[in-house]
Structure formats: structure tokens, C-alpha cells
Amino acid sequence: MLSPRAAVSVIAVSAGAFSVLQLSRWSTLPAVRVVNDVVVMLVALSAAACAGAAAQRLHGRRRVAWWWIAVGLCGFACGQLVWTYNGLTNEVPPFQSVADVGYALMPVGAGLALLVMLRDYPRSTMLRVLLDAVVVAGALFGAVWVGLLATVYAAKAMDWFALVLVLMYPVTGVAVVTIALLLLVRASPAERRPLAMLAVGLMSIWIADVAYAYITTVEGVYREAISLGYVYGFIAIGAAALTVRARAAVLPAKPPAVFSPASMWMPFVPVAVVVTICAPIMIPRLGPLYIVGALTILAVMLRQMLVLRDNRGLLAEVSDRALRDPLTGLANRTLFVDRLTHAMALQKREARAVAVLLIDLDDFKLVNDSLGHPAGDAILARAAERLTNAVRASDTVARLGGDEFAVLMEGDPDASRAVAHQVVAAFDRPFLIDGQDLRVRPSVGLAIATLDSAALTVEDLLKQADVAMYSAKRAQANTPFTFSPEMEWQWGEEPAVSAPAPARASDTGVARRASQRLLRDLRGALDNGELSVVYQPKFDLRCGTVVGLEALVRWPHPHRGILPPDQFLPLVRQHGLMRSVTSAVLDRALDDAARWWSAGAELPVAINVFAPAVGDLGLPRQLSTALDRRSLPPEMLTVEITEDLLLENLAKTRVVLRMLREHRIRVAIDDFGSGYSALWYLREFPVDELKLDKHFIAPILTHAPSAAIVRAVIDLAHALAITPVAEGVENAQTAQRLLDYGCTIAQGYHFSKPLSADAVLELVQTRRLWSPASEEAGDSVH
Incomplete structure (x- = not known):
């Protein structure tokens, strides 16, 4: 079987030889005429076979269309067979005969095929194409009539029926060629080649029909060279049938x-x-x-x-x-995904890195609720301006919906990271809305498809950017987060938000505005380092010495005074400010611990870490670096995790706690007994201290079951080599009972209220310590 290239070569050589023969002086010989007629018939049959094969592998209207083309070609071949027979049996074959019935099937079949193809368009488009066909066909017919057919008509060399029959082919051919051309300019790129071949073939046949009408009427003879138009036309139609693809639509599914x-x-x-x-x-x-x-x-x-x-x-x-967002003028999600798809195709073909930056505005819902949607729209529009100014001219900025934006970047990954930092910096300045300065912080996640990310899809890259963005939101970091495999947040998981308490409708707006103002002040306090830290001493009940301190955050509000944690920590949790608060407390506590250390007071300090931060694999290195920077040994730091929040991501919590132990940083479970207490925590997690919640401790003097449980937990802690620590001790009797149970470390207002860093140092240096003997004399440190 011939290869496609060999078949094309054979067809080209055969067509060339046939053309030379028809244009030579031998073309008028009877034998050559017969050969000519047979060749035209065989080429028409071959084209019909190709059209039939195309119909077999196609479906729907396309199959019907190519069957009509095959019918037209078979009709022409039958007409040519009759013509050849007349040439053999008559010295002068008649120009009009039964053969014209077969010839007439060619324009009819082609016309019906094109009309079937046209039905893939909506009715309005079909009407437009048909009207255009009338205009173009009329113009072309006018040109051909003035140039050639008027002479045929004026010659009156045949009767009226023969004249109509002769003129029918060029007239119908004009319409068929016109529709083919109009379909060609509207065809999808995937099917322009076969449709172009079909149009060329029909045009070649039409030119041959015009030449046949003119020469046979004016000169009264048939020129063999006319056959070349039919032969080349059939070859082009056959090639179109062979190249049409089964899965591609001849016409677009919908008009552009x-x-x-x-x-x-x-x-x-x-x-x-x-x-x-x-x-x-x-x-x-x-x-x-x-x-x-x-x-x-x-x-x-x-x-x-x-x-x-x-x-x-x-x-x-x-x-x-x-394709544009009506509020900001940026690209919308459809356009962004389209450009990202194109960029990913280039990334695979040209090894070009692609980066996606997702930006989500923190607390934007609070702005809408407190100031109204016009203010929110104003912030979105100005945020779009800042994003556009922060990126490069080649980058695509889009608003995906709500307060979520995206940036598509191509090229050097380092340049994309630099753009990400510029985007974050663009929000350092507050937005002036209705006379108020509003600080809106973005959570920014970056995902990069590098040269070795050939298997990465558009969906994968968007998911990675989403994961990085939510990691930044949970950490509340004022820096972009770049996706890494260690990030294991759930796709699209929102930070946990506690349900607000029911409120009357008349109070809702006031409460929201107050909450928004407090959140704005809190962000400003974090940015300006205005949070303070006090320390709750932990005492050894046997000798009364201070054995450690728990760092407690306070907020000196300029208008409300000193705010305890319960008045602002719900906002911290709800709006993802945990990392910022933890970092502020850590820096302040370690600075104070370093000062105590240099003064000769080796006082370990404990800081509370929010549960989501315990899932951060970078936490141990961060804490170790902070200790090294201040030349403090790791034993000077204890990380306290609230027990009822450990239910999230237990596997990662286990890994992080073990890494902390490897860095020799102590780990304590805070408020044990206040939440979903599970003894297997003590088995699974590497823990140094177990802090019993004050509500667990308070009833031990009056409630026998509570006392039994506390004593059992203390014994269990000792058995597991864990130090038990009692919280919230309010009187001497409770302290003595705990000492009797074997708990030697305690803290609470009975021993000391939270102290400033200077007061802690003074306490240690003056040795004004708690002792059981001083209780009756009222010398407890308060």
C-alpha cells in the first residue's frame, strides 16, 4: 500500500502527464479523446470513493453532507460514461443528451452538501450566509455574463432548451462556489484546510463549466483542455475528503x-x-x-x-x-484561565516558567458590613489600581470574584517572587474611604510551574496557589507564601470562625462597627509593636522559689486602657492574626529572658502557641533561631499548647512537637482537663509539662471525685516522667493539698499576680518569694 507521500507523488505525476497530453496537438485524435473521457470518469469515481470513505468515518450532518458530495460525483461519472459511449457510437456526439442528467447531479449534490453544512450555524447566521451568497453570486454572474455568457446568449446557435441547459451549469456553479467561500471564512481553524480544498475543487469545476458553455456555443466544438478543469477539481475534492477529520467540527459550535x-x-x-x-x-x-x-x-x-x-x-x-470585571476593569476568571491555559502550553513547549499569585483581602466582609457595599466597592477598585501598578506590564491581573485577585506571571521565577513582594508592599498604605483610614491587608500565595513541572496542570497550579494563600492567611504573615509540598492545608479550607452571639437587629450595625474599629486598632498595634507582655510566676511548692514564668499578652489600648486577652484574642483567632501575635509575644518574652539571664536570673519562660502554628513545620527552626540570636539555651523556652485545640491535624502536631524536643525546647500541654481530654495524648505526644486547668483544680477541697481525678492525673504524669503544674491556685489549702498529692509546681493569684519584666527581676533579686511559713503572717507575694 502506498504511503500518503507516495500517493501524492503518483497523482501529481499522472495529472501532469494528462495535462501535457490534453494541451498537445494529439488531443484531437479519436483514441486520445476516448482516453480523456475515461480518465475524467475514473477521477470522478475516485473522488466519489474518497467522499464516501469520509462519510463513513463522520457523524451527523457532516456524514450527510459528504454523502451528497459522493452522490454528485457519482452522477457526474455516470454522465461521463454516457458521453464516452456517445463518442464511440456517433461520429459527432450530441452536446445535449441523457448524460446531462448525470452532470446536473454534480452542482445539485454539492449545493445540498453545503446547505447541510450551513445548518450547523444558528438560523440568523444561515440567513446571513444565504443573503451574502445571493449578493456574491449575482456579482460573479454579472461579471461572467458580461465577459462570456452574453456572447453565448447572443449567438443563438442552439434552441432555447439547449441554451438553458448550457447556461444552467455556470449559473448554479456560481451559487455553489459562493456558499463554499462564505463557509470557508467562517470555518474553525481545524477544518479550514479540507474546506479550502473543497472550495478550490468546486471553483475549478465551475470554471470548466463556463469554458464549456462559451466554447461549445461560440465555436461549436469541444476543446479537450476543458477536461483539465474537471480533473483538477475532482482531485481537490478527493483530497478534501481524505484530509477531513472525524473529531473536528467543520464549523464552530457557536458563531464567534x-x-x-x-x-x-x-x-x-x-x-x-x-x-x-x-x-x-x-x-x-x-x-x-x-x-x-x-x-x-x-x-x-x-x-x-x-x-x-x-x-x-x-x-x-x-x-x-x-471578559472583564465590570467594577475594576481587570480580567475576569474566564479570561484569566484562558491566558493561564495558553501560558501553561507555552511552558511545556518552550520550557518557560509560569507563576500564579492569588491575593485575598483579609477582613473585607467586615468592611462591607460596617461601612456598606459602596465603601467595599471603592476599596476593590483602588486595590485593583495598586495591583496593576505593582506588577509588570506583561503580567495579567484578574479579579476572580469577591475580594479575591490573581496575577499571572511568566518568565524568571525570581522576578515573579519580587513582584509578589511588591504586591504585598502596595497595601502598606491605608485606604482613605469616607474620611477614614482603612488598613486592608492581603493574604498572598504564590505557586510556580518551573521547567521540571511538565506534569503540572492548570488546575494543579491554581490549587497550589490557593494552598499557599490560605497558609499565609492562617499565619497572618505580611509576606507572600510560596507553595511547598510541606503545606498540607485542605484545598479551599477557610479559617475557623466562631459563631457570633445572637444580637438584636438594632444592635447589629453598632456591634459590627465597633468590632471593625477594634480590629483596625489591633492591626495597628501589631504593626507598631504596641502589645505588651506580663509574666505569671510558677513556684516550687517545696521551697517557694520561682522556677519559671508564663508570658501573658496584654494590649494597652489608647482609649480603653489595658485589655486582657479575652477581650481581643477572639478577634485574633477569627481573623487569622495568630502568627503575628505569637511572634510579638515570643520576641518580647525572649528579650526579657535574655535580660534576666544577663542579670544572673536563669528563669525559663513559657509562651502560648496557637494550634494552627503547631502544624507549621518551620516553627522549631523559628524558635531555635530566636534563641540563638539572644544566646539563650533551648531549655529557657517552653512552648505551651492549649489541649482542646490539639484535635486539628494530629499527625503534623506530633511531628512538630518531636522536632521541638529534638531542639531541646520544652513542651507543655496547657489547660489540661478543660476540653476534649484524651489520655492517649500523653502517650502519643512528647510532653515535658502537664498544666492542670484552674477549673479542674478549684473543687478538690470540696468535691471528692474531683480530688481523686486530680490526684490520679498527677500520679499518671509522674509515671510518664511528665512534670505536673497546677494553674489558678487561689488559697493556701489548695496549695497544700496539691503538695500532698505530689504536685510540686503551681501558679496562681495566691502566689503572685502577673508581673512586668522589671517586677520579675526585682522579685528574684530581693528574694521576696512565697513560702508556706509566711502565709499565716500574710506575706504572700501578691
């Missing part, structure tokens, strides 16, 4: 929003050409009437072209708006 210029201007070009070509012939006949008519036609065409140009501009504008 803005048609191509060719589809709009093409119907008018033939009209202008015909008017110009016919002028030398028609002016002598009609004089000024023709000139006025031609100018009128050209003016109408120009007017219509202007209307079409304006309409196309409007369609282009509507199409652009469909």
Missing part, C-alpha cells in the same frame, strides 16, 4: 462574538469589481444612467460597510466586556 473582517467585507468586493469591470462595456450602452446607477450602488455599499464597521466595533467592545 466578533466575525472576522473577511466574512463581513467579502460580499461587497465582487460587487465593486463587477461594477468596475463592466463600466467600459455598459457606459456606451446606457451612458449617464449606468454611471448614476454604479455610483448609487457604490454609495450604498460604502454606507453598509460603515455600519458593519461600527457594529463590529460594538461587538468587539461587548466581547471584551464579557
Whole structure:
């Protein structure tokens, strides 16, 4: 079996040889004429076979269309067979015979096929194409009539039936070729090649029909060279049938929003050409009437072209708006995904890195609720301006919806990271809305498809950026987070938000505005380092010495005074400010511990770490670096985790706690007994201290079951080599009972209230310590 390249070579050589034969002086020999007729018939049958094969592998209307083409070609082949028989049996074969019935099937079959293809378009488009076909066909027919067919008509060399039959082929051919051309300019790129071949084939056959009508009528003979038009036309149609693909649509599933210029201007070009070509012939006949008519036609065409140009501009504008966010003017999600898909294709083909930056505005809902949606829209519009100014001209900025934005970047990954930092810096300045300075912080996540990310899809890259963005939101870091495999947040998981207490409708707006103002002040306090830290001493009940301190955060509010944690920590948890608060407390506590250390007081300090931070694999290194920077040994720091929050991400919590132990940083479970107490925590987690909650401790003097449980937990802690620590001790009797149970470390207001860093140092240096003997004399440190 011949390869496609070999088959093309054979066809090209055969067609060339046939062309040379038809153009030579031997073409008039009877034997050569018979060969000519047989070759035309065989080529038509071959093209019909190709069309039938195409119909077999296609479906729906496309299959019907190619079957009609095959029928037309078979009809032509049958007509050619009759013509060949007449040539063999008659010395002068008749020009009109039964063969014309077969020949007539060719334009009919092709026309029906094109009309079936046209049905893939909406009705409005079908009507437009048919009207354009009338315009173009009329213009082409006018040009051919003036140039050739008028002579045929005027010759009167045959009866009226024969004349109509001769003229029928070029007239119907004009319509068929016109529809083929109009379909070609509207076809999808995947099917333009076979449709172009089909149009070329039909045009070649039409030219041969025109030549046949002219020569046979005017000269009264048949020129064998006319057969070349049919042969090349059939070859082109056969090639179109062989190249049409089974899975590609001949026409787009829906018309484009803005048609191509060719589809709009093409119907008018033939009209202008015909008017110009016919002028030398028609002016002598009609004089000024023709000139006025031609100018009128050209003016109408120009007017219509202007209307079409304006309409196309409007369609282009509507199409652009469909891909733009109406509020910000940025690209919308559809356009962003389309450009990202294209960028990922280039990334795989040209090894070009692609980066996606996702930006989510923190607490934006609070702005909408407290200041109204107009203020929120104003912030979104200005945020879009800042993003546009922060990125490069080649980057695509989009608003994906709500307060979520995205940036598509291509090229050097380091440059993309630099852009990410510029985006974060763009929000350092507050937004002036309705006379108020509003600070809106973004959570920014970056995902990069590098040169070795060939298997990464568009969806994967977007998910990675989403994971990084939510990691930044949970950590409340004022820096972009770049995706790494260690990030194991759930896709699209929102930070936990506690349900607000029921409120009356009249109070809701006031409460929201107050909450928004408090949150704004809190962000400002974090940015300016205005949070303070006090320390709750932990005492050894046996000797009364201070054995450690628990750092407690306080907020010196400029208008409300000193705010305890319960008045602002709910906002910290709800709005993802945990990392910022933890970092502020850690820095202040370790600075104080270093000062105590240099003064000779080796006082370990404990800081509370929010549960989401315990899932951060970078936490141990962060704490170790902070200790090293101050030249403090790791034993000087204890990390306290609230027991009822350990239920999140237990596997990662276990890994992080073990890493802390490897760095020799102590670990304590705080408020044990206050939440979902599970003894297997003590088995699974590497813990140094177990702090019994004050509500667990308070009833041990009056409630026997509580006392039994506390004693059992203390014994269990000793058995597991864990130090038990009692919290919230309020009186000497409770302290003594705990000492009797074997708990030697305790803290609470009975021993000391929370102290400033200076007061802690004074306490240690003056040795004003608690002792059981001083209780009766009222010398407890308070």
C-alpha cells in the first residue's frame, strides 16, 4: 500500500502527464479523446470513493453532507460514461443528451452538501450566509455574463432548451462556489484546510463549466483542455475528503462574538469589481444612467460597510466586556484561565516558567458590613489600581470574584517572587474611604510551574496557589507564601470562625462597627509593636522559689486602657492574626529572658502557641533561631499548647512537637482537663509539662471525685516522667493539698499576680518569694 507521500507523488505525476497530453496537438485524435473521457470518469469515481470513505468515518450532518458530495460525483461519472459511449457510437456526439442528467447531479449534490453544512450555524447566521451568497453570486454572474455568457446568449446557435441547459451549469456553479467561500471564512481553524480544498475543487469545476458553455456555443466544438478543469477539481475534492477529520467540527459550535473582517467585507468586493469591470462595456450602452446607477450602488455599499464597521466595533467592545470585571476593569476568571491555559502550553513547549499569585483581602466582609457595599466597592477598585501598578506590564491581573485577585506571571521565577513582594508592599498604605483610614491587608500565595513541572496542570497550579494563600492567611504573615509540598492545608479550607452571639437587629450595625474599629486598632498595634507582655510566676511548692514564668499578652489600648486577652484574642483567632501575635509575644518574652539571664536570673519562660502554628513545620527552626540570636539555651523556652485545640491535624502536631524536643525546647500541654481530654495524648505526644486547668483544680477541697481525678492525673504524669503544674491556685489549702498529692509546681493569684519584666527581676533579686511559713503572717507575694 502506498504511503500518503507516495500517493501524492503518483497523482501529481499522472495529472501532469494528462495535462501535457490534453494541451498537445494529439488531443484531437479519436483514441486520445476516448482516453480523456475515461480518465475524467475514473477521477470522478475516485473522488466519489474518497467522499464516501469520509462519510463513513463522520457523524451527523457532516456524514450527510459528504454523502451528497459522493452522490454528485457519482452522477457526474455516470454522465461521463454516457458521453464516452456517445463518442464511440456517433461520429459527432450530441452536446445535449441523457448524460446531462448525470452532470446536473454534480452542482445539485454539492449545493445540498453545503446547505447541510450551513445548518450547523444558528438560523440568523444561515440567513446571513444565504443573503451574502445571493449578493456574491449575482456579482460573479454579472461579471461572467458580461465577459462570456452574453456572447453565448447572443449567438443563438442552439434552441432555447439547449441554451438553458448550457447556461444552467455556470449559473448554479456560481451559487455553489459562493456558499463554499462564505463557509470557508467562517470555518474553525481545524477544518479550514479540507474546506479550502473543497472550495478550490468546486471553483475549478465551475470554471470548466463556463469554458464549456462559451466554447461549445461560440465555436461549436469541444476543446479537450476543458477536461483539465474537471480533473483538477475532482482531485481537490478527493483530497478534501481524505484530509477531513472525524473529531473536528467543520464549523464552530457557536458563531464567534466578533466575525472576522473577511466574512463581513467579502460580499461587497465582487460587487465593486463587477461594477468596475463592466463600466467600459455598459457606459456606451446606457451612458449617464449606468454611471448614476454604479455610483448609487457604490454609495450604498460604502454606507453598509460603515455600519458593519461600527457594529463590529460594538461587538468587539461587548466581547471584551464579557471578559472583564465590570467594577475594576481587570480580567475576569474566564479570561484569566484562558491566558493561564495558553501560558501553561507555552511552558511545556518552550520550557518557560509560569507563576500564579492569588491575593485575598483579609477582613473585607467586615468592611462591607460596617461601612456598606459602596465603601467595599471603592476599596476593590483602588486595590485593583495598586495591583496593576505593582506588577509588570506583561503580567495579567484578574479579579476572580469577591475580594479575591490573581496575577499571572511568566518568565524568571525570581522576578515573579519580587513582584509578589511588591504586591504585598502596595497595601502598606491605608485606604482613605469616607474620611477614614482603612488598613486592608492581603493574604498572598504564590505557586510556580518551573521547567521540571511538565506534569503540572492548570488546575494543579491554581490549587497550589490557593494552598499557599490560605497558609499565609492562617499565619497572618505580611509576606507572600510560596507553595511547598510541606503545606498540607485542605484545598479551599477557610479559617475557623466562631459563631457570633445572637444580637438584636438594632444592635447589629453598632456591634459590627465597633468590632471593625477594634480590629483596625489591633492591626495597628501589631504593626507598631504596641502589645505588651506580663509574666505569671510558677513556684516550687517545696521551697517557694520561682522556677519559671508564663508570658501573658496584654494590649494597652489608647482609649480603653489595658485589655486582657479575652477581650481581643477572639478577634485574633477569627481573623487569622495568630502568627503575628505569637511572634510579638515570643520576641518580647525572649528579650526579657535574655535580660534576666544577663542579670544572673536563669528563669525559663513559657509562651502560648496557637494550634494552627503547631502544624507549621518551620516553627522549631523559628524558635531555635530566636534563641540563638539572644544566646539563650533551648531549655529557657517552653512552648505551651492549649489541649482542646490539639484535635486539628494530629499527625503534623506530633511531628512538630518531636522536632521541638529534638531542639531541646520544652513542651507543655496547657489547660489540661478543660476540653476534649484524651489520655492517649500523653502517650502519643512528647510532653515535658502537664498544666492542670484552674477549673479542674478549684473543687478538690470540696468535691471528692474531683480530688481523686486530680490526684490520679498527677500520679499518671509522674509515671510518664511528665512534670505536673497546677494553674489558678487561689488559697493556701489548695496549695497544700496539691503538695500532698505530689504536685510540686503551681501558679496562681495566691502566689503572685502577673508581673512586668522589671517586677520579675526585682522579685528574684530581693528574694521576696512565697513560702508556706509566711502565709499565716500574710506575706504572700501578691
